[in-house]
Amino acid sequence: xxxxxxxxxxxxxxxxxxxxxxxxxxxxxxxxxxxxxxxxxxxxxxxxxxxxxxxxxxxxxxxxxxxxxxxxxxxxxxxxxxxxxxxxxxxxxxxxxxxxxxxxxxxxxxxxxxxxxxxxxxxxxxxxxxxxxxxxxxxxxxxxxxxxxxxxxxxxxxxxxxxxxxxxxxxxxxxxxxxxxxxxxxxxxxxxxxxxxxxxxxxxxxxxxxxxxxxxxxxxxxxxxxxxxxxxxxxxxxxxxxxxxxxxxxxxxxxxxxxxxxxxxxxxxxxxxxxxxxxxxxxxxxxxxxxxxxxxxxxxxxxxxxxxxxxxxxxxxxxxxxxxxxxxxxxxxxxxxxxxxxxxxxxxxxxxxxxxxxxxxxxxxxxxxxxxxxxxxx
Amino acid sequence: xxxxxxxxxxxxxxxxxxxxxxxxxxxxxxxxxxxxxxxxxxxxxxxxxxxxxxxxxxxxxxxxxxxxxxxxxxxxxxxxxxxxxxxxxxxxxxxxxxxxxxxxxxxxxxxxxxxxxxxxxxxxxxxxxxxxxxxxxxxxxxxxxxxxxxxxxxxxxxxxxxxxxxxxxxxxxxxxxxxxxxxxxxxxxxxxxxxxxxxxxxxxxxxxxxxxxxxxxxxxxxxxxxxxxxxxxxxxxxxxxxxxxxxxxxxxxxxxxxxxxxxxxxxxxxxxxxxxxxxxxxxxxxxxxxxxxxxxxxxxxxxxxxxxxxxxxxxxxxxxxxxxxxxxxxxxxxxxxxxxxxxxxxxxxxxxxxxxxxxxxxxxxxxxxxxxxxxxxxxxxxxxxxxxxxxxx
Numbered sequence: 001x002x003x004x005x006x007x008x009x010x011x012x013x014x015x016x017x018x019x020x021x022x023x024x025x026x027x028x029x030x031x032x033x034x035x036x037x038x039x040x041x042x043x044x045x046x047x048x049x050x051x052x053x054x055x056x057x058x059x060x061x062x063x064x065x066x067x068x069x070x071x072x073x074x075x076x077x078x079x080x081x082x083x084x085x086x087x088x089x090x091x092x093x094x095x096x097x098x099x100x101x102x103x104x105x106x107x108x109x110x111x112x113x114x115x116x117x118x119x120x121x122x123x124x125x126x127x128x129x130x131x132x133x134x135x136x137x138x139x140x141x142x143x144x145x146x147x148x149x150x151x152x153x154x155x156x157x158x159x160x161x162x163x164x165x166x167x168x169x170x171x172x173x174x175x176x177x178x179x180x181x182x183x184x185x186x187x188x189x190x191x192x193x194x195x196x197x198x199x200x201x202x203x204x205x206x207x208x209x210x211x212x213x214x215x216x217x218x219x220x221x222x223x224x225x226x227x228x229x230x231x232x233x234x235x236x237x238x239x240x241x242x243x244x245x246x247x248x249x250x251x252x253x254x255x256x257x258x259x260x261x262x263x264x265x266x267x268x269x270x271x272x273x274x275x276x277x278x279x280x281x282x283x284x285x286x287x288x289x290x291x292x293x294x295x296x297x298x299x300x301x302x303x304x305x306x307x308x309x310x311x312x313x314x315x316x317x318x319x320x321x322x323x324x325x326x327x328x329x330x331x332x333x334x335x336x337x338x339x340x341x342x343x344x345x346x347x348x349x350x351x352x353x354x355x356x357x358x359x360x361x362x363x364x365x366x367x368x369x370x371x372x373x374x375x376x377x378x
Numbered sequence: 379x380x381x382x383x384x385x386x387x388x389x390x391x392x393x394x395x396x397x398x399x400x401x402x403x404x405x406x407x408x409x410x411x412x413x414x415x416x417x418x419x420x421x422x423x424x425x426x427x428x429x430x431x432x433x434x435x436x437x438x439x440x441x442x443x444x445x446x447x448x449x450x451x452x453x454x455x456x457x458x459x460x461x462x463x464x465x466x467x468x469x470x471x472x473x474x475x476x477x478x479x480x481x482x483x484x485x486x487x488x489x490x491x492x493x494x495x496x497x498x499x500x501x502x503x504x505x506x507x508x509x510x511x512x513x514x515x516x517x518x519x520x521x522x523x524x525x526x527x528x529x530x531x532x533x534x535x536x537x538x539x540x541x542x543x544x545x546x547x548x549x550x551x552x553x554x555x556x557x558x559x560x561x562x563x564x565x566x567x568x569x570x571x572x573x574x575x576x577x578x579x580x581x582x583x584x585x586x587x588x589x590x591x592x593x594x595x596x597x598x599x600x601x602x603x604x605x606x607x608x609x610x611x612x613x614x615x616x617x618x619x620x621x622x623x624x625x626x627x628x629x630x631x632x633x634x635x636x637x638x639x640x641x642x643x644x645x646x647x648x649x650x651x652x653x654x655x656x657x658x659x660x661x662x663x664x665x666x667x668x669x670x671x672x673x674x675x676x677x678x679x680x681x682x683x684x685x686x687x688x689x690x691x692x693x694x695x696x697x698x699x700x701x702x703x704x705x706x707x708x709x710x711x712x713x714x715x716x717x718x719x720x721x722x723x724x725x726x727x728x729x730x731x732x733x734x735x736x737x738x739x740x741x742x743x744x745x746x747x748x749x750x751x752x753x754x755x756x757x758x759x760x761x762x763x764x765x766x767x768x769x770x771x
Contacts, residue, residue, distance in 0.1 A: 038728065129648050131719035156720050161729060198731035201723040202741045208731065209724075268514035278758065336748050340512050340756065341537050341590070344583050344749050351584035355745060358715075359723055366716060368659045 003298060005073050013073030016050060020081040026349050029082060029204075038206035039085045039162050047087060048117025056091050056239075057099050061111040067305035068239055072246040072297070079250025082349070082356055084204045086122065086159030088247065090114060092240030094121035094159075094167045097184060101224040101232045106186060110165060122163035122189075124154035124210050125233060132365040134169075134233050136182045139212060141170040148172075148222065150185060150193075150215040160208035161198040163189050168212070169233060172226050181227020191215055203356040231310065238317040241364045242304045245297035245324045248360045252290045252327060255335040255353040259283065262339055279338060286331050293327035296320040311377040318370035318377075324360070325367040332357035381676075383454070391454050398462040401427060410463040411639075413739045415587065418501065418543040424465050425498030435472045435496050439480070442488075443496045449682050460631020468540060471495040471502030475548050478566065478615055482607040491546075491568070505535040505549035505569070505593060506616070512537075513759050515550070516561045516613065520595060522551035524602065524609070529553075529567060531575075531598040537753070541578050541591035544571045554610050566612035568604040575599075583749070585742035586725075620755065628703035630675045636710045637668060644717050654717055667709050674702045694767030697760035704750035704757060711744040 005013070024032075024043065032040045047053055055070050057063025064070075071091070078087060095114045098106055098121070113119040127138040139152025150170055160166060165186055172183040187194060193215035198208045224232065263274030263283055273279055300320035303313050332354040336343035343350045365373070383391070406424055409416055428434040437452055438444030447455065459466070467473075476495050479488050494500040511518040520533025531551060538547070549567050557563030569576070575598040580588045607615050644655040644664065654660050678699060681692040715722045722741045724733040751757040765771040 036729075126720050128721075131647070131649055133650075156723050161731075196731070197727070198729040199724040199727050199733050202725040202745075203723075205723075206728070207723060267510075268512065268517070270514075278761075333748065337751060337756075340752055341507070341749075344752065346582040346584055346586075351745075354748075355584060355741075358741065358744070362716065362719065362722060366719070368657075368716075371659070 005069075009070055009073050012050065012052075012055075013077050016052070016074050017077040017080070019046060019050070020077060020083070024081045024083065026352075029084070033084055033200070033204040037162055038200060038204075043083075044085055044120070045117045047085065048115065052087060053091060053095075053117055054115040057095060057111060057115060061099055061107050062115040063099075063111070068242045068246075068301035069298075069305050071243055072301050075243050075246035076250035076253070079247035079252075079356075080254045082204070082251065082254075082352055084206070086120060086162070086205070088240055088243045089122055089159040090120055092243045093123035093236050094163075094165075096236045096239060097123060097167050097223065097232060098186070100235070101184060101229065102186075103220070103223075105220065106223065110186070113164075119164040120159060120162055121165050121167060122157050122159040123167045123236070124157040124160065125169045125237075126155045126157070128153055128155045128209075132369050134182075134237060135230055136169040136171045139168065139170045141172050141183060141185060141217070143172075143226075147219050148185065148217040150187065150212045150217055152212055154210045154212075156201070156207045157210050158201070158205055158207045160189070160196055160210055161206045165189060166194075166210065167223065168210075169229060182230045182233065183226045184223035184229045184232070185217055185221045186223060187212070187215060187217065187221065191217075201359065203359045204352070234310070234314070235304075237364055238300075238313055239304045241317050241321055242297070242300040244360060244363060245293070245300050245320050248324045248328050248357065249290065249294050249297050251353050251356050251360070252293065252331045255331050255350060255357070256283075256286050256290055258348075258350055258353075259286065259335045259338050273338075282334055282338065286334050289327040289330050293324050296323040315374055315377045318365075318374040321365060321370040322367050322374065325362075325370070328357040328361040332361075381679075383450075387450060387454060390451055391458060394455050394458040395462070397431065398458060398464060401431070402462055402464050403427070406465055407463045410465055412736055413743055416465055418540075421465060421468060421543070422498050422501065425467060428467070429497055434467070434498065435476065437473070438476065438492075438496070442480070442492050449686055453678070453682055457631035457634075460629065460633070461635050463635060466632075468501070468543075470504045470539070470548075471500065471546075474504060474619055475502045475546075475568075478548070478606060478619055481618060482566075482615055486603070487568075487606065500545045501540070501543050503538050503541050503544035503547045503571075505538060505547045507537045508534060509536050513756055515616070516564070518550055518552060518564065520549065520551050521555065522553050522565060522567055522600070524553065527602050529600045529602060529605070531567070531569065531595045531600055533595050535593040535595075536581070536590075538578070538591045538593045539589060539753075541593050542580065542588070544578075547571055547593065548606075550612050550616055553612075557610065561613040562610055564612040564616070565609050566606040566615040567600055568606065569595075569598065569600050573598050573600065583746060585746040587742075587746065628674050628678050628699040629707060630671065630678060630703070633671050633674075633703070633706050633710060636707075636714075637664075637671060640664065640667075640710055640714050640717065643714060647717050647719070649719075660713075660717070663713060667706065667713065670702065670706055670709070674699070674706060677702070694763050697755075697763045700754065701757050701760050707750050708744075708747050711740075711747040715740045715744040 054063045055066045059065045098110050141148045141150045166189055168185045168187050169182055193213045195211040196208045201207050264272055266273050297320055300317045303316035335350050336354050339350050342348055406420055425434055435443055436445040436447055436455055440446045472495055479491055508518050522529040522531045547569050549569055550564055551567050552563055553565040554563035575596040577594040579592045581590045645653045647654040649657050718740055721737055724738050727733050
């Protein structure tokens with residue numbers, strides 16, 4: 001048994017942490033969030049230089065063949081700094097889908113550019129009014145003239161505004177031999193008929209609702225076999241969820257550290273407020289819940305790396321996400337409350353941690369969603 | 379025991395309801411229901427409509443323009459206000475400063491300030507908290523030095539709600555820095571915000587909104603006649619006021635309206651092909667909130683009934699209304715955000731993009747309502763009050 005990170009994993013996280021401390025402090029992050037594109041190409045290039053974009057991709061595609069455990073410590077560092085660049089959305093979702101489901105030609109066309117940071121991808125799968133469901137219903141692809149025609153709408157696609165290519169899930173009913181399936185397609189973000197309605201999320205990321213109107217795709221835009229993409233999507237979303245759990249640990253740790261420091265330094269009634277037992281116990285609970293969440297994040301990362309039984313993987317990831325969602329809620333709420341009014345302001349990072357943790361609790365399914373999914377695989 | 383309202387009280391409720399239906403401007407109601415920002419003009423316009431009806435300051439004595447309603451009628455009025463989606467009347471002037479003036483003001487001070495509070499001509503704000511003095515208010519440092527017939531004020535206040543709307547600010551200031559007991563060196567001073575030396579700086583909260591401010595005082599000269607009660611007796615005034623602040627803090631009417639909005643939202647959102655409202659997990663959480671609202675409303679009514687029979691305020695237990703009222707408002711805004719699932723994420727359109735503004739307000743509202751367990755005496759302080767005053771711990 002070994003719960004420690006390897007020397008390589010620790011080193012990567014430490015050099016990333018050092019870089020972020022210098023180049024991604026609170027003020028610099030704020031400037032990136034407010035910039036036109038909302039992402040820093042310089043930061044992205046550095047991530048690529050450090051190997052973050054390559055780490056979890058297969059060696060055959062220019063990657064290092066690593067997994068979620070290899071990325072965990074680095075994701076935690078990203079969480080501490082509240083990184084808004086769509087790392088998880090590339091290495092955890094879009095690029096992973098291409099790597100695991102794509103043809104040699106598709107992988108050669110897209111993955112080297114992801115590895116060296118030349119371009120980004122985004123995964124468009126959520127649909128309006130369908131919450132966290134992973135199969136495609138409202139976006140359809142019809143086979144036509146040796147290719148496909150794509151119609152429909154995807155919502156809150158994180159990273160879409162700066163992506164060159166979108167990986168899009170679509171319903172392909174009516175395809176011979178595949179009566180009712182979900183398929184994946186590669187779609188150029190600037191293709192005719194693709195409309196990107198960009199927004200900034202409440203936690204400072206860039207996302208978009210994407211509409212497809214009669215988008216003509218060649219046959220080779222299909223990733224894998226028609227109608228058979230759901231298991232692939234489920235695997236990638238579980239992998240990304242495990243990374244999100246690691247990211248959450250970093251943000252919770254940061255919120256807890258800031259709160260502890262505040263309890264030690266803020267004085268009221270002639271004493272540091274951390275001397276009051278009522279607040280001490282709440283700080284202890286925040287610490288305990290974060291450690292419990294860390295254990296579950298490690299478990300989820302290990303299970304997605306194991307491969308094998310999909311049911312066991314889903315149970316592990318859902319268990320972790322339930323724990324992380326609850327912990328994120330408790331830590332975010334308590335860190336603001338214990339900071340008092342200052343915790344409510346834009347000026348303190350605590351409020352930014354709060355927003356990020358709130359959104360993490362809901363992304364890829366909230367606690368209710370994962371409680372239900374967990375029970376399905378009893 | 380009779381838990382119902384009397385026939386007369388029901389008739390009164392109908393009267394208030396139909397008046398609100400006829401006189402609450404549609405644009406203001408829309409703004410409230412869509413969770414939009416209310417300008418000073420919006421608030422003053424509504425105040426003046428109420429004043430024309432004689433309902434701007436229902437709780438005041440009749441000779442100053444009050445209604446003479448009993449406490450149950452006032453409760454019903456507030457409840458209907460919340461249910462109708464009427465903009466709240468900022469409490470700082472009509473509820474807080476006025477209470478102080480009635481109790482401690484000289485006739486001159488009453489005549490000078492009360493009519494303009496009633497009419498909405500003066501917008502009042504509150505200068506209590508300071509950067510180093512939040513829960514521990516008595517440690518406040520803003521200094522007021524007596525020089526002839528003036529006080530010269532230097533220092534800083536923080537969390538001044540709607541300070542940027544303020545015509546006047548009532549402040550707790552330190553007049554005797556050498557007092558042995560620090561509570562005995564504090565005075566209650568009324569300050570015209572147009573006085574030279576006052577700077578108001580916005581503090582942006584995490585929902586992106588501007589409602590609180592810092593207020594800086596740099597050699598601000600205040601006529602000594604603006605002192606309320608005796609010099610160094612400001613703490614007595616402040617304590618008197620704190621009880622007033624909490625009685626209306628349950629916000630039951632508004633919470634009932636919001637619960638209804640949540641129910642409508644959850645009946646439109648779809649989970650696994652069915653309305654979210656039919657999802658057992660979500661419905662249970664919504665029902666718990668509904669039960670909590672009932673419990674809070676009944677507790678409020680029990681307090682009212684006791685007040686009516688004894689003529690005494692409920693004392694420290696009124697803190698429980700603030701505790702449960704704030705938790706309820708937070709629970710409702712949280713459920714609204716969770717009802718949206720992934721759609722809770724978009725905040726603002728960029729690069730010519732746009733967002734559904736109503737839905738995009740749900741997460742920021744949840745963020746904003748975290749303030750309710752912090753302001754007006756944090757929930758930790760409310761628990762301290764019950765522990766000490768009621769339970770004798």
